[in-house]
Amino acid sequence: MxxxxxxxxxxxxxxxxxxxxxxxxxxxxxxxxxxxxxxxxxxxxxxxxxxxxxxxxxxxxxxxxxxxxxxxxxxxxxxxxxxxxxxxxxxxxxxxxxxxxxxxxxxxxxxxxxxxxxxxxxxxxxxxxxxxxxxxxxxxxxxxxxxxxxxxxxxxxxxxxxxxxxxxxxxxxxxxxxxxxxxxxxxxxxxxxxxxxxxxxxxxxxxxxxxxxxxxxxxxxxxxxxxxxxxxxxxxxxSVFGGSQGFAPATVAPVPSETLLCLRVVGDVSAKWSAVGQHGDGYAAVLDVSPLAAPGGNRLAAVHEAARRFAREHTSQASLTLVLPADAGEDWRHAGDLAAARMLVATLACEWGARALRVNALSVARAEPEALAPLLRFMAGAGAQYLTGQVLPVA
Known part of the structure; x- marks a missing residue:
């Protein structure tokens, strides 16, 4: 015990x-x-x-x-x-x-x-x-x-x-x-x-x-x-909001925290991340790893496209979790693009919040899907419905 x-x-x-x-x-x-x-x-x-x-x-x-x-x-x-x-x-x-x-x-x-x-x-x-x-x-x-x-x-x-x-x-x-x-x-x-x-x-x-x-x-x-x-x-x-326009009160109530997670993995060109997913009915979530595979200088575009793809499929009460590379060893010419991608996560969270749509990201130095799976599932799931707009670094 x-x-x-x-x-x-x-x-x-x-x-x-x-x-x-x-x-x-x-x-x-x-x-x-x-x-x-x-x-x-x-x-x-x-x-x-x-x-x-x-x-x-x-x-x-x-x-x-x-x-x-x-x-x-x-x-x-x-x-x-x-x-x-x-x-x-x-x-x-x-x-x-x-x-x-x-x-x-x-x-x-x-x-x-x-x-x-x-x-x-x-x-x-x-x-x-x-x-x-x-x-x-x-x-x-x-x-x-x-x-x-x-x-x-x-x-x-x-x-x-x-x-x-x-x-x-x-x-x-x-x-x-x-x-x-x-x-x-x-x-x-x-x-x-x-x-x-x-x-x-x-x-x-x-x-x-x-x-x-x-x-x-x-x-x-x-x-x-x-x-x-x-x-x-x-x-x-x-903590990620910096605008002057106020948000309207929420109209979409949270689901019970014990609601099962339905986590779909997309953008997994390496076929390493699929095991993180969980299938069935429940809280709808997407894990999009396409920004991790995007070449340097194209991470902002990859996050933007992942967001557009997610928004076409979900209108309320769902989460998008992204995987981004850490900036260690990043070519300085691409550092601005990666920083912009992180800020886009925060911007999306502010724009989507009224519909109880959440977006977060992990910034990883190495692709270790098995080790990261518990954290990713927590971030994506119904137990974390007040977590949004965050880019969490994982050494």
């Missing part, structure tokens, strides 16, 4: 992740400072052996308390650093100082590092560390104090940890706007206008916590299928 420790597990994304992993048979060690809500979460976890789960009430800004965690848990296959807080003062950065500032940094940035150090004796070889950052770490959100800075710091910390600890599989998840209790409080306080928020999201809606739980489930359980150091923005495309 695999085991996971999840922080910030009493509510929101952490609670949804615990519920999802428990349904898959994981033993969950849940950590939060809200003891009552944490106990309710543990009591509500599915499975006939509910007693296998453990609740640990703890303030993660308390350095000494973190140091005791290894004594309170057994071996861990995964650590999900999800706990975090936002600034509620609505003050400019230069007017902030004191305990609130320090507490935010202690929880959002310092605690994940301390947890890895404290729990290292319990992390099994190849354990997955999933650090939950935020889209605020990719672009600044003003009047939220050190929030954006702390989440950018967590992204940098995660990448450095991946380099420093090859015995671990480290990933960093960057959610966009998710209808958690925290977001609901910001809306109620008048600090967040949901209409203005969704106008900046190509998919035209906020995510539900369960959608981020699907991403955590994949990252925590995928073992070697996730390249260490992977940054995964699950944000409805908001």
């Amino acid at each position: 695999p085991s996971v420790l999840i922080t910030g597990a009493a509510a929101g994304i952490g609670r949804a992740a615990a519920q999802r992993l428990a349904r898959d048979g994981w033993r969950c060690v849940l950590v939060d400072r809200d003891g009552a809500a944490l106990a309710a979460t543990v009591a509500g976890l599915s499975g006939s052996e509910a007693s296998r789960h453990q609740a640990v009430e703890m303030d993660l800004t308390d350095v000494a308390a973190i140091g005791t965690l290894a004594e309170r848990t057994g071996p861990l296959d995964a650590l999900v650093n999800n706990a975090g807080m936002s600034d509620r003062t609505n003050l400019p950065v230069v007017e902030q100082a004191g305990d609130d500032w320090r507490a935010l940094l202690a929880l959002n940035l310092d605690a994940p590092a301390r947890l890895v150090d404290a729990l290292s004796p319990r992390l099994v070889a190849g354990a997955r560390v999933v650090n939950v950052a935020s889209g605020a770490g990719l672009r600044a959100i003003p009047w939220r104090g050190a929030y954006s800075a702390s989440k950018a710091g967590l992204i940098g910390l995660s990448r450095a940890l991946a380099r420093e600890r090859p015995d671990l599989r480290v990933s960093v998840l960057c959610p966009g706007f998710v209808r958690t209790e925290l977001v609901d409080r910001l809306i109620a306080a008048g600090r967040l206008d949901p209409a203005r928020v969704t106008a900046k999201i190509p998919l035209g809606r906020m995510a539900e916590p369960e959608e981020l739980a699907e991403a955590i489930r994949f990252l925590a359980g995928a073992d070697g299928a996730v390249p260490s150091g992977l940054l995964l923005p699950v944000d409805g495309g908001s």
Whole structure:
């Protein structure tokens, strides 16, 4: 039975992740400072052996308390650093100082590092560390104090940890706007206008916590299928949007995340990628590898043609996943074409979002279909319906 420790597990994304992993048979060690809500979460976890789960009430800004965690848990296959807080003062950065500032940094940035150090004796070889950052770490959100800075710091910390600890599989998840209790409080306080928020999201809606739980489930359980150091923005495309025209609210509802994947492979001139496909009825998806085989200087044209082909066959609720070459060793004369192809992925995501059509790409240094299959299927499938516009590099 695999085991996971999840922080910030009493509510929101952490609670949804615990519920999802428990349904898959994981033993969950849940950590939060809200003891009552944490106990309710543990009591509500599915499975006939509910007693296998453990609740640990703890303030993660308390350095000494973190140091005791290894004594309170057994071996861990995964650590999900999800706990975090936002600034509620609505003050400019230069007017902030004191305990609130320090507490935010202690929880959002310092605690994940301390947890890895404290729990290292319990992390099994190849354990997955999933650090939950935020889209605020990719672009600044003003009047939220050190929030954006702390989440950018967590992204940098995660990448450095991946380099420093090859015995671990480290990933960093960057959610966009998710209808958690925290977001609901910001809306109620008048600090967040949901209409203005969704106008900046190509998919035209906020995510539900369960959608981020699907991403955590994949990252925590995928073992070697996730390249260490992977940054995964699950944000409805908001991180790739740079226009001034707002998006209309979504009119196409997501399908259930457990919907089977129907993945068709096209453009496979090498006959290496066909085994990645999955046939049958379900969530419609296309894996197009034609840009990988296109000669240098023709990748933009290949992505454009793949998009046109996909759009002729799908009008709503489907995904297109592309495979692009990495730019290592690329002739400088072709580098602009490859960069343009990546930006076209983002542009397509913005134009297609209203119809729940998604597009993403992997940028690969080597063609390894078998190794990449789990990641490609996750990106293409119904469990990743809030993932769009991303080009993920795979070394």
